[in-house]
Amino acid sequence: xxxxxxxxxxxxxxxxxxxxxxxxxxxxxxxxxxxxxxxxxxxxxxxxxxxxxxxxxxxxxxxxxxxxxxxxxxxxxxxxxxxxxxxxxxxxxxxxxxxxxxxxxxxxxxxxxxxxxxxxxxxxxxxxxxxxxxxxxxxxxxxxxxxxxxxxxxxxxxxxxxxxxxxxxxxxxxxxxxxxxxxxxxxxxxxxxxxxxxxxxxxxxxxxxxxxxxxxxxxxxxxxxxxxxxxxxxxxxxxxxxxxxxxxxxxxxxxxxxxxxxxxxxxxxxxxxxxxxxxxxxxxxxxxxxxxxxxxxxxxxxxxxxxxxxxxxxxxxxxxxxxxxxxxxxxxxxxxxxxxxxxxxxxxxxxxxxxxxxxxxxxxxxxxxxx
Amino acid sequence: xxxxxxxxxxxxxxxxxxxxxxxxxxxxxxxxxxxxxxxxxxxxxxxxxxxxxxxxxxxxxxxxxxxxxxxxxxxxxxxxxxxxxxxxxxxxxxxxxxxxxxxxxxxxxxxxxxxxxxxxxxxxxxxxxxxxxxxxxxxxxxxxxxxxxxxxxxxxxxxxxxxxxxxxxxxxxxxxxxxxxxxxxxxxxxxxxxxxxxxxxxxxxxxxxxxxxxxxxxxxxxxxxxxxxxxxxxxxxxxxxxxxxxxxxxxxxxxxxxxxxxxxxxxxxxxxxxxxxxxxxxxxxxxxxxxxxxxxxxxxxxxxxxxxxxxxxxxxxxxxxxxxxx
Numbered sequence: 071x072x073x074x075x076x077x078x079x080x081x082x083x084x085x086x087x088x089x090x091x092x093x094x095x096x097x098x099x100x101x102x103x104x105x106x107x108x109x110x111x112x113x114x115x116x117x118x119x120x121x122x123x124x125x126x127x128x129x130x131x132x133x134x135x136x137x138x139x140x141x142x143x144x145x146x147x148x149x150x151x152x153x154x155x156x157x158x159x160x161x162x163x164x165x166x167x168x169x170x171x172x173x174x175x176x177x178x179x180x181x182x183x184x185x186x187x188x189x190x191x192x193x194x195x196x197x198x199x200x201x202x203x204x205x206x207x208x209x210x211x212x213x214x215x216x217x218x219x220x221x222x223x224x225x226x227x228x229x230x231x232x233x234x235x236x237x238x239x240x241x242x243x244x245x246x247x248x249x250x251x252x253x254x255x256x257x258x259x260x261x262x263x264x265x266x267x268x269x270x271x272x273x274x275x276x277x278x279x280x281x282x283x284x285x286x287x288x289x290x291x292x293x294x295x296x297x298x299x300x301x302x303x304x305x306x307x308x309x310x311x312x313x314x315x316x317x318x319x320x321x322x323x324x325x326x327x328x329x330x331x332x333x334x335x336x337x338x339x340x341x342x343x344x345x346x347x348x349x350x351x352x353x354x355x356x357x358x359x360x361x362x363x364x365x366x367x368x369x370x371x372x373x374x375x376x377x378x379x380x381x382x383x384x385x386x387x388x389x390x391x392x393x394x395x396x397x398x399x400x401x402x403x404x405x406x407x408x409x410x411x412x413x414x415x416x417x418x419x420x421x422x423x424x425x426x427x428x429x430x431x432x433x434x435x436x437x438x439x440x441x
Numbered sequence: 442x443x444x445x446x447x448x449x450x451x452x453x454x455x456x457x458x459x460x461x462x463x464x465x466x467x468x469x470x471x472x473x474x475x476x477x478x479x480x481x482x483x484x485x486x487x488x489x490x491x492x493x494x495x496x497x498x499x500x501x502x503x504x505x506x507x508x509x510x511x512x513x514x515x516x517x518x519x520x521x522x523x524x525x526x527x528x529x530x531x532x533x534x535x536x537x538x539x540x541x542x543x544x545x546x547x548x549x550x551x552x553x554x555x556x557x558x559x560x561x562x563x564x565x566x567x568x569x570x571x572x573x574x575x576x577x578x579x580x581x582x583x584x585x586x587x588x589x590x591x592x593x594x595x596x597x598x599x600x601x602x603x604x605x606x607x608x609x610x611x612x613x614x615x616x617x618x619x620x621x622x623x624x625x626x627x628x629x630x631x632x633x634x635x636x637x638x639x640x641x642x643x644x645x646x647x648x649x650x651x652x653x654x655x656x657x658x659x660x661x662x663x664x665x666x667x668x669x670x671x672x673x674x675x676x677x678x679x680x681x682x683x684x685x686x687x688x689x690x691x692x693x694x695x696x697x698x699x700x701x702x703x704x705x706x707x708x709x710x711x712x713x714x715x716x717x718x719x720x721x722x723x724x725x726x727x728x729x730x731x732x733x734x735x736x737x738x739x740x741x742x743x744x745x746x747x748x749x750x751x752x753x754x755x756x757x758x759x760x761x762x763x764x765x766x767x
Contacts, residue, residue, distance in 0.1 A: 277459035280750075282742035284708060288727050289467060289735060369600045373709055376602055378728055392602055399610050413603050421598040428594070 078138040078164060085136045108354075111433035118429030121422030128419050131168065131232060132239035140164035168236075172229050178212040180224035186407050189213035219407035221394065227408050230386055231415045237387035238419055241302060241371050242364040248306030250356060253313035258348055260314070261321025262340070271314075279311040288379045296382040301374070305367060313359050320352050354434040361427040365420040372416065388412045442758070449751050457530060460743040465526040468732055474501035474521070480730065481538060499538060500524055526736070534737040539729055544737045548719065554624060555706030555718030557634055562641035563703055566649055569642065571689075574653030575680060578661060589650070596647030601640075605713045608640040622715040637710045653692070660688040694757040698749035705742050 099105040112118050140161035143151045151160045169176070183192035190207040197204050210216075218227040260271040278286075290304035324330060325348075333343050368388075374380035375389025376396075383390055395408035472480075478495040479487045496502040505521050517523060525535055534544035577589050613621040619636040660666070661684055669679045706720030715721070719738070726734035 273455070273459065276456055276747075277463060280456060280460055280743040280746045281464070281739055282702075282705065282746070285723065285735070285739045285742055288723070289464070289739060292727060292730060292732075292735065293467060293470070293472065365598065369598075372600045372602050377708060377712065377724060389602075392600075392606070396606060399606065400614070409606065413599075416600065417598055420600075421595060424594050424598050 135168035135236040244302040249310040253310040257317030261318040559703040570649035578657035697752035701749035
């Protein structure tokens with residue numbers, strides 16, 4: 071099972087499905103006047119449009135990093151190598167398409183620290199010259215090649231930051247994908263049916279929401295181990311209660327609307343009423359909540375990784391970068407490039423997400439407008 | 442009203458019971474007492490005799506939920522669930538798995554340093570947010586307003602980690618105005634607390650000002666403000682005597698909950714600044730995988746939250762005469 075999950079074609083199929091379904095949703099929504107109006111509202115703000123393009127850039131990098139890529143191995147003559155038993159072409163271990171694009175830079179490893187675009191190492195070494203032992207900075211193996219410097223084990227910081235983009239985007243999107251269908255289904259059912267169903271679900275919601283979020287995530291990671299999918303699952307479970315309450319309140323209000331009562335009176339089965347009348351009318355709340363929560367989830371990952379309950383240290387993320395770089399500021403002269411790079415890339419994702427989220431919220435629900 | 446309070450208090454008990462069961466199941470689902478014993482004893486000492494002895498010493502040798510061997514009420518009470526988890530309902534937090542210290546005593550001892558950090562942050566944040574938000578709400582639509590809005594979003598988008606690291610670097614390392622971390626009990630603690638409090642306030646400034654500004658704007662656009670202006674009241678009197686009181690209703694009703702949760706401490710600040718509070722206690726327990734302490738802290742947090750919600754609802758009905766509970 072794990073082999074299929076990790077295999078090249080399965081991962082690529084998943085990514086392809088995600089992209090295709092995203093495009094399908096957008097094409098479907100274009101037919102509705104409500105979403106077209108919202109789209110025009112958002113387009114009127116130049117700041118929001120710029121932020122949207124920045125977000126698209128980040129998504130593109132994350133997608134490139136999600137697509138698997140294998141190189142066919144070639145022998146010394148440049149011929150494709152084939153497995154002697156089956157005759158099939160042999161591939162290398164493979165990585166993502168981003169790994170392939172960055173192979174030029176990421177394979178140029180240094181020994182240790184070096185500042186951005188420098189030609190010599192940052193650390194002093196003892197060099198024997200003409201019988202005298204001098205302390206000086208040895209030149210780099212690849213001078214001037216590292217745009218943002220290298221870290222303690224000589225890896226290029228720019229490559230690490232680019233690879234962290236995927237981790238940040240996955241956390242934001244996967245957490246939402248886990249929490250939203252759950253909260254939508256339960257919230258709408260709870261508000262519509264009421265009675266015992268409502269009581270039970272409310273009880274479960276209050277039990278889950280009274281556990282402090284950080285402690286819940288910490289306990290979850292303590293029990294199931296650290297890793298990206300566990301973190302997304304834990305954050306998803308800890309965060310669905312807010313959306314559940316919101317949707318339940320909105321469903322309670324919608325239930326008394328005339329069009330819903332007309333549908334019930336005409337004998338439409340309740341599941342159809344829910345699907346065709348109630349759910350489309352609460353989708354704006356879902357979208358607002360998910361877009362606004364995206365940025366806080368990315369920020370939370372950095373903090374959780376520092377506390378030791380986030381992603382494992384084998385996954386590259388901005389949290390692990392900041393974690394590693396934290397003690398570097400105490401050196402004299404200071405090593406600032408890894409921390410500042412992680413900070414700049416994280417800000418470059420969270421700030422446009424916040425600004426775009428504000429614009430989406432103002433466009434979709436004028437009552438929540440802050441202007 | 443009294444009937445409502447009694448009903449709510451009665452509802453607290455099943456909620457806490459549910460939290461208890463959930464946490465117990467969560468922890469013991471994956472880690473049986475045998476696993477815990479092996480982890481505590483280490484690989485070398487994990488023969489069955491040692492494991493049994495560890496379990497007996499820590500009270501894990503009885504079954505989890507139902508003890509068929511005991512008689513009568515002992516079938517329920519001589520179980521791990523009853524002695525370890527349910528006992529938290531009446532305040533008996535038990536002993537730590539690793540250090541054998543009483544958890545309840547440790548909680549009481551560590552509550553004060555946590556409060557020394559979180560209480561000033563809470564007060565300062567409240568005052569500064571209210572003041573700045575009022576100023577900004579009066580200048581709405583102007584360039585100042587838009588610049589402040591953008592600044593707030595930027596402040597909101599920076600992670601707390603960065604604030605702490607930057608604060609420690611600039612104030613403690615470069616300027617040497619405060620020590621980097623640490624804590625002293627007694628009155629000397631203020632110089633250790635200055636930096637954590639400053640960092641805590643600045644990191645929550647962005648979202649606070651935005652929220653309060655929205656609340657004030659809603660009030661300022663109401664009819665009674667227009668009437669007061671038409672009657673000739675000075676603007677500052679309208680703002681501070683009338684708008685502030687009405688806009689603070691949603692803010693003040695959250696205060697009891699926030700006050701109670703202050704006791705849990707701010708985990709990030711306590712970890713970075715080495716303050717011996719409840720947040721740091723939790724983190725040490727997490728890293729040491731001491732389940733007894735983590736269970737106790739989760740239960741304590743839930744208890745404070747549920748009681749805080751009840752107090753919030755009561756406060757809401759007291760402050761806003763339009764709300765009648767019950």
